[in-house]
Amino acid sequence: MDIIRSNEEDHYLDLVLQNSKFDFDGCWEYTAGLDKNGYGIATTRKLPYTSSVRVHKFVYRMTVGEVGNLLCHTCDNPACFNPDHLVDATAKWNTQDAYAKGRWNGREKRIFK
Numbered sequence: 001m002d003i004i005r006s007n008e009e010d011h012y013l014d015l016v017l018q019n020s021k022f023d024f025d026g027c028w029e030y031t032a033g034l035d036k037n038g039y040g041i042a043t044t045r046k047l048p049y050t051s052s053v054r055v056h057k058f059v060y061r062m063t064v065g066e067v068g069n070l071l072c073h074t075c076d077n078p079a080c081f082n083p084d085h086l087v088d089a090t091a092k093w094n095t096q097d098a099y100a101k102g103r104w105n106g107r108e109k110r111i112f113k
Contacts, residue, residue: 013062016042016055016081027080030055038078056081060088070094076101 019032030040040055057071059081072094075085089097098104 009062012042012044013059016040016059020081025075026082027075027077027085028082029077029079030081031079034079040079040081056086059083060086072097076103 016030019030021029021031023029030042033041033043035041035054041052042055042058043052056073056078057067060067060071060083063083064086068088069090070088072087072089073080073085074087074097075082077085080086087093095104
């Protein structure tokens with residue numbers, strides 16, 4: 001699939017990259033702003049509207065394509081936007097991944113039936 005980007009999208013992608021740090025474990029972390037859950041948030045100011053986007057979703061869409069279900073972090077780092085660390089998955093897959101990694105709190109046990 002070919003990804004077609006506008007000049008404005010390229011501009012925001014450049015801004016994301018300028019406000020990031022790149023770890024040895026392969027995570028690309030957005031550092032300019034995080035929401036309460038640790039996800040990178042970028043604000044686009046295109047008059048007359050201002051909107052916020054989650055950086056990992058924006059970068060995934062720009063580099064891979066549209067997200068069909070949930071966009072899950074295989075690295076378990078919500079600030080990471082490395083497309084190689086993101087997977088378009090289902091809620092069931094995300095829950096099973098969390099359970100396998102010992103991060104599941106048990107609220108939705110029915111998902112494994």
